[in-house]
Amino acid sequence: MTHDRRKRPERRARAALGWCLLMFITSQAALDAALDGWPEIRDPEFGSKLARLRSQLDGAGERPLILILGSSRSEVGIDPQVFDAPPNEGSPEPIVFNFAMTGAGPIQQSMLLTELLARRIVPAKVLVELHPLFLNQRAGALREETRIDVRRLGWSRMTVLCGYSQNPGFLRRNWWRCRMTPWYVYRQQLLDMCWPGWCTQPGQYRLYRHVGPSGWLPFTVSDRGEEARRERLEKARLEYQQALSDFRVTSEPDRALRELFDLCGERQIAVGVYLMPEASQFRDWYPPGLRSMVDDYLHRLQEEYAFDVFDFSTSVDDESFADGHHLLSEAAAAFSARFGREVIAATPADRTSQPSQRTANRWLPTKAATK
Numbered sequence: 001m002t003h004d005r006r007k008r009p010e011r012r013a014r015a016a017l018g019w020c021l022l023m024f025i026t027s028q029a030a031l032d033a034a035l036d037g038w039p040e041i042r043d044p045e046f047g048s049k050l051a052r053l054r055s056q057l058d059g060a061g062e063r064p065l066i067l068i069l070g071s072s073r074s075e076v077g078i079d080p081q082v083f084d085a086p087p088n089e090g091s092p093e094p095i096v097f098n099f100a101m102t103g104a105g106p107i108q109q110s111m112l113l114t115e116l117l118a119r120r121i122v123p124a125k126v127l128v129e130l131h132p133l134f135l136n137q138r139a140g141a142l143r144e145e146t147r148i149d150v151r152r153l154g155w156s157r158m159t160v161l162c163g164y165s166q167n168p169g170f171l172r173r174n175w176w177r178c179r180m181t182p183w184y185v186y187r188q189q190l191l192d193m194c195w196p197g198w199c200t201q202p203g204q205y206r207l208y209r210h211v212g213p214s215g216w217l218p219f220t221v222s223d224r225g226e227e228a229r230r231e232r233l234e235k236a237r238l239e240y241q242q243a244l245s246d247f248r249v250t251s252e253p254d255r256a257l258r259e260l261f262d263l264c265g266e267r268q269i270a271v272g273v274y275l276m277p278e279a280s281q282f283r284d285w286y287p288p289g290l291r292s293m294v295d296d297y298l299h300r301l302q303e304e305y306a307f308d309v310f311d312f313s314t315s316v317d318d319e320s321f322a323d324g325h326h327l328l329s330e331a332a333a334a335f336s337a338r339f340g341r342e343v344i345a346a347t348p349a350d351r352t353s354q355p356s357q358r359t360a361n362r363w364l365p366t367k368a369a370t371k
């Protein structure tokens with residue numbers, strides 16, 4: 001009898017420990033499930049844009065969706081709210097949304113479209129930014145795999161990324177660790193969104209509150225002086241110097257673009273390709289023959305897939321850039337109006353414009369590109 005009395009505290013302790021462990025596991029699983037429907041926490045940039053896109057689509061009826069996929073160049077440079085494209089007679093006005101994201105090259109563009117299709121958001125047309133230097137993804141800082149935070153990814157995007165990874169097992173293990181302890185992994189995002197007064201420094205969630213109704217994120221700089229601009233230019237040069245040296249189109253971005261175009265063909269989604277403006281200083285860093293290689297590559301793709309190319313790389317003056325390749329907010333407004341006239345109005349959203357067979361297509365540089 002005495003022995004049983006001594007065991008009772010041990011049993012109660014084990015039971016309490018078991019209940020605590022069960023509550024811990026349950027709370028982690030519950031938050032992880034909740035975050036699938038609350039993407040602003042898991043990925044503030046993606047979640048903020050998804051919320052605004054859904055708001056645009058609510059009550060849209062039969063209006064077609066034109067989706068812009070690109071890097072931060074497009075994110076800060078294209079504001080669909082100021083498009084002045086004339087409506088197409090007999091066709092509903094399209095909804096144009098800028099879903100460009102920071103650092104997104106061909107792999108992340110493919111990941112993003114896959115994620116949106118999994119969420120039953122099917123555009124009539126996608127406009128794909130071609131960032132020339134993202135075609136060279138040798139081992140280094142510009143390799144997309146090294147720049148993607150797996151904590152931000154849902155299942156659809158993670159599955160696509162593993163198909164391009166040199167070590168998919170490592171990626172999957174890291175991803176599952178994040179899913180198992182979301183209260184810890186996403187603690188900063190939760191505080192930043194729900195209890196911002198508890199944060200000592202502004203977080204990413206507050207940055208993406210500035211995303212506009214159509215996905216545009218204005219690029220602002222506090223110092224417009226010449227010295228500050230030169231410092232930003234030098235930072236950009238250092239960021240891209242690996243891609244500029246020994247340039248070639250590597251296999252991963254090439255495969256990602258082809259798989260993106262194939263996916264669009266399967267879902268009857270029309271495609272257009274465009275190049276964003278660059279300052280003359282930025283273009284001067286290109287070694288001889290780099291742009292010719294990019295142009296030849298695009299021509300080869302056009303022999304297999306039906307899309308038009310709009311080249312704006314030389315269309316904006318140098319003073320319009322913060323760092324040689326990101327447009328300042330006031331310059332973005334003027335460029336966006338032009339983009340609306342020359343791209344949106346010239347190529348209306350029309351599922352039937354994506355041919356069922358691959359045909360040669362035309363190269364459509366802007367006038368500025370021919371200078």
